Amino acid sequence: MTPAAAARPSLVRILTVRLALTSLLAIVLQLTIVVVRSYLIENDLNRSIVTRHAQALLALLHSDAGVLAFEQSRMPQPYLGKYADFYAFRILDERGDVLAQHNGDRIAALSPWRDHASRAQDLWLLDLDADRKLYVAGGVRQKLADRQVWIEVATFGDPASTYLGIVATEVVDDVWIPMIPLVVLMLGVATLSVRWSLSSLVRAAAQADSIAPLEASNRFDVSQMPREAASLASAINGLLERVAALVKVKRLFIARAAHELRTPLAIIMLELGRIEDPRVRRVEQDVRAMSATVDRLLALARLESSETVDIGEVDIGLIAGEVVDRFHDWAAQTEHRLVLRLCEPTRFVGDANAIREALRNLIENAVRHTPPGTQVHVEVGPAGSILVEDDGPGLATEACTDLLQPFKKGSASGEGSGLGLAIVRQAVELHRGKLEVGRSARGGAKFALSLSSPSPHSQNG
Numbered sequence: 001m002t003p004a005a006a007a008r009p010s011l012v013r014i015l016t017v018r019l020a021l022t023s024l025l026a027i028v029l030q031l032t033i034v035v036v037r038s039y040l041i042e043n044d045l046n047r048s049i050v051t052r053h054a055q056a057l058l059a060l061l062h063s064d065a066g067v068l069a070f071e072q073s074r075m076p077q078p079y080l081g082k083y084a085d086f087y088a089f090r091i092l093d094e095r096g097d098v099l100a101q102h103n104g105d106r107i108a109a110l111s112p113w114r115d116h117a118s119r120a121q122d123l124w125l126l127d128l129d130a131d132r133k134l135y136v137a138g139g140v141r142q143k144l145a146d147r148q149v150w151i152e153v154a155t156f157g158d159p160a161s162t163y164l165g166i167v168a169t170e171v172v173d174d175v176w177i178p179m180i181p182l183v184v185l186m187l188g189v190a191t192l193s194v195r196w197s198l199s200s201l202v203r204a205a206a207q208a209d210s211i212a213p214l215e216a217s218n219r220f221d222v223s224q225m226p227r228e229a230a231s232l233a234s235a236i237n238g239l240l241e242r243v244a245a246l247v248k249v250k251r252l253f254i255a256r257a258a259h260e261l262r263t264p265l266a267i268i269m270l271e272l273g274r275i276e277d278p279r280v281r282r283v284e285q286d287v288r289a290m291s292a293t294v295d296r297l298l299a300l301a302r303l304e305s306s307e308t309v310d311i312g313e314v315d316i317g318l319i320a321g322e323v324v325d326r327f328h329d330w331a332a333q334t335e336h337r338l339v340l341r342l343c344e345p346t347r348f349v350g351d352a353n354a355i356r357e358a359l360r361n362l363i364e365n366a367v368r369h370t371p372p373g374t375q376v377h378v379e380v381g382p383a384g385s386i387l388v389e390d391d392g393p394g395l396a397t398e399a400c401t402d403l404l405q406p407f408k409k410g411s412a413s414g415e416g417s418g419l420g421l422a423i424v425r426q427a428v429e430l431h432r433g434k435l436e437v438g439r440s441a442r443g444g445a446k447f448a449l450s451l452s453s454p455s456p457h458s459q460n461g
Helices: 003-007 011-040 042-058 104-108 162-208 227-273 278-304 316-333 352-368 420-430
Strands: 061-064 067-070 087-092 098-102 123-127 135-144 147-156 311-315 337-342 347-351 375-380 385-390 434-439 445-450
Touching: 011 042, 011 162, 042 087, 042 123, 042 135, 042 147, 042 162, 067 098, 087 104, 098 104, 104 147, 162 227, 227 278, 311 316, 311 352, 316 337, 316 352, 316 375, 347 352, 352 375, 352 385, 352 420, 352 445, 420 434, 420 445
Parallel strands: 337 375
Antiparallel strands: 061 067, 087 098, 087 147, 123 135, 135 147, 311 347, 375 385, 385 445, 434 445
């Protein structure tokens, strides 16, 4: 995954945040409805005031040996403070006797239970002032320890603002208690569901790095994916099939074209060698360069074709020694010095021909593209690592990536076909390795190869 992709928020996070915002909006909407209903709808507000005050007073009653007693010391604040005259309550038992009261005479004058408590009526409400809010009286029948009690309350304007606590209680009972568990459960289930649904895509993304288009059996498994993800994966599988077909056609064309050119070029070289003419020698050089390009094309085609991969145990140190010996005389003619250093272990499981081609092209490039007197250092090992560096002028940083592409050269007038580093890159990809191109500590160019042992049936994309 690229750093830019890793910086993007995940789909799980996006959906979770959106669900959280939606839930928050629903809570705010429900909160608004409860507050508006509790305060603006007067009948609901009056009923809430009566029932909530009654419940608070009921909590102060207790039964002791069958006798009901009221805890006067715990009287609610509105009945004790400076606004005590604006509030009234009365608690009656089954016989109609008053168990506790505050301004009881004011509420008794309003109560339908002033003569005796009614067993048929559980609730009564009376709006004391049609033009002003919070002028209300009412009574509620409650049950305590298998006994019935009748609690009546009245507020004349509610200057202590007890309605705020009542509205807050309504919010807790009607919004927080029912909705918070629902929201938490919904977010948890949604997050787990999305993670589970996307797990197949996460596995597919991890698998994508190892998928080779030419390997028909190496495709996304859609059997465990949701329908939408399976459609995308199937489309990608189809695209890979078409890419594989195109790559095979291209490789077949290059291999056949190079093969068909090789024999005529060899014949031309033989015929030119029989002609004694200085002008023919220049033509001979051009044909020789064409022949070298064809050889490289064949090498590149072979590396790109999995059918010819020959995996076995090889000694990279031995291969490096052979290649260095091959170039020794040529390097000496151009006043270059080749230095080989072996770091055990140098044995490795891979394709000997691919490794040989990579080393040959790296050393040849280093000698060809550096000035006389340059030292080229080749370090092999341990465990599949190869380093070729020099103390020449080095490479331009911005050109490093382009040079790995076929027919790309460091300069338009430079020697060579521009296929050498493409062959190196293909050899590294064949071994599922890494190629680092940059500036050497010696001042020149550096090519560091880290090879891994490929599967005998591996393919390259």
